[in-house]
Amino acid sequence: MPRLSMEQLSVEWAALNQKFPAQVRQFVLEFCCEHSLDLAQHFYSEMLQDPAASLFLSHDQVHSRLQGSMQRWIAGLFAASDDEALQRLIAEQKKIGEVHARIDVPVHLVLRGARCLKDRFVELLDQAGTQAEGQRLAAARLLSDTIDLAMEIMSHAYSVSHDRNSRTEEAYRLFAMTQNIASEKERQRAALLDWENQLMFDQAVGLQAAQLPRIHASEFGLWFRHKGIHAFEGTAEATTIMEIMEQVDDTLLPLFDEQPEQKVQRLRELRDRVKVIRFSLDHLFEQNNALEAGRDVLTRLLNRKFLSVVLTKQVSYARDKGTPFAVLAVDIDHFKTINDSHGHEAGDRVLQQFATLLINSSRAGDYLFRLGGEEFLMLLVDTGADGARRAAEKLRQNVAREVFRLPQEQSLNVTVSIGVAGFDGHPDYQQLMRRADEALYQAKHSGRNRVVVAQ
Known part of the structure; x- marks a missing residue:
């Protein structure tokens, strides 16, 4: 589909709604709300029969969360009452498409799911038998056309995101082969x-x-x-x-x-x-091109550019091979105070020395990222949550013992807070990142200089 703006998509969606009388739209909304659980359960029962779909939907958290999300999504397609609500609805479809691209859900599975929902809606309409044939036909058309438009928006967002991910992955492959x-x-x-x-x-x-x-x-x-x-x-x-x-x-x-x-x-x-x-x-x-931009200029660690590629590859590998991995979200405590008290040159020295300490604390297969400022991330391959906790605690102790050298022969000691999250099988790496960030938040707000493992 063409690259339509949010306003253009809102106009198109509003025009679709205007093709149907208000009573038909209201009936479809109420019918979908009433039968949202049935529709969602039918969606999962049908999709889980497909071996390809079961790779993405069999995870307990995916099933429990997405079944509720599916119920809200079905009813939400018909609940927008004004232009602002329509724009939020369209933004939601784009976000869903981007998530599908991130976890590499095949497009044909998404389209199959839409077909299953439309078929089940018609079955429920026929079973209810409370509407005249013409009204049932109008309701079925409204639902079908609306889901089709939502699928178009999702597919476009999927395509854009997937292409961007593919280019980043190719750049990373080149980067990985050309460290010099x-x-x-x-x-x-x-x-x-x-x-x-x-x-x-x-x-x-x-x-x-x-x-x-x-x-x-x-x-x-x-x-x-x-x-x-x-x-x-x-x-x-x-x-x-x-x-x-x-x-x-x-x-x-x-x-x-x-x-x-x-x-x-x-x-x-x-x-x-x-x-x-x-x-x-x-x-x-x-110049600061795509190859060199893969590394942070100051610390020479990887930066955010290839974070999605590395995590996506690691999730795929872990799910395929059944091997564990974990991430450590690491934050230098009170780093702003270092800059304010000793100057930015001193802050840079601390970051560089800390990066060296991270390198010395990692293995050849692990990944080290500077996410920005004083935020770092370690990805520990072939390591479960318990091993990651021990590695995080050892890192925390090493940092606390380290003497950080500043300009003009000054020195200081710093501490770090660390949030640990082990991969639990969820196909979306952002869920893992959120868990690590939440654990880091707990570490920082419960006194700092500590390790918290996400549950």
């Missing part, structure tokens, strides 16, 4: 030079234009089209490189046959274009 940005830069410069040298050689030995190597098919071209373009998405340099690659393959190389007397001039043009590619590539690697 300088070496990746040199590797791609060398690949570009190899293509250029091969082209010059093939042209010198008299190959026809059609036989000359295309930059799109070169090692550099493959890397840039399938990885680099996503990592550097949105930059002017990336657009320039793609445009030049198209010009070289589609326009410049064919001219070597058509205008042989201008071969030297064509070679100069080719060399100039390659220089622009090389310059643009250098600039991409030097």
Whole structure:
């Protein structure tokens, strides 16, 4: 569907409602409220028969929470009475679509669920038999059209979010393979030079234009089209490189046959274009691009950019392999006081030394993030809640013993509060993050310098 604004979607939803008399809309609202439990139970009984759906719906918390949410959602589709309420309703559909994308629920399952709801609604209407046939038909059409519109909005939000997640995941895959940005830069410069040298050689030995190597098919071209373009998405340099690659393959190389007397001039043009590619590539690697943006500049830990990718992968792996993992939400106590009393340079020193301590407290497979300010997150792989609690307590003690060195030979001691949450099988990683954040909140508001494990 097109990228309609909230106002446009409100107009479309209002226009749909206006197609039906007020008494029909009121009847559908009351009927859905009356039978919301039946509809929700039917939805789950039908969906759980699908092996793919059971992966997402069999978890106890999902079942208990979403059954109530489904009841509210069904009735809520027909309860909006003004434009503001419609906008809230539309925002809810977008949020649902984004959640589906985050936990990777297949779209066909969502559409199947909608079909099951519509079928059950018609069955209940027929069983009730209190409405005339025309009224039952109008009620069925209103419900069907409304659910279809909700599905369109969800699907669009799903698509946008899924595409964004896919680009981030690809950038992370590239990032994970290229921890040394300088070496990746040199590797791609060398690949570009190899293509250029091969082209010059093939042209010198008299190959026809059609036989000359295309930059799109070169090692550099493959890397840039399938990885680099996503990592550097949105930059002017990336657009320039793609445009030049198209010009070289589609326009410049064919001219070597058509205008042989201008071969030297064509070679100069080719060399100039390659220089622009090389310059643009250098600039991409030097600026704060998508690769380097994966790390916090100050601490060199991962930042939020790849948090969703890492957690999504870990949830998928844990559910597939049956292995545990846990997250530690870590916050340096009274960090603002450090900045206020000793200055921001001292605060930066504390953050850097603390990051080093985190690295020394982690294993090779663990992940370390700086989420912003004095907030950090540790993801401990192959570790249950009890092991994570012990690791958190050891970290807390190590921090308390550490002497943090400040400028002008000053020093101080700091403490941390830690919230621990073990993965419990829920497919949405944000639920795990919320539990860790709530535990951290309890730790900070019950005296700080302590570890709290989420229940």
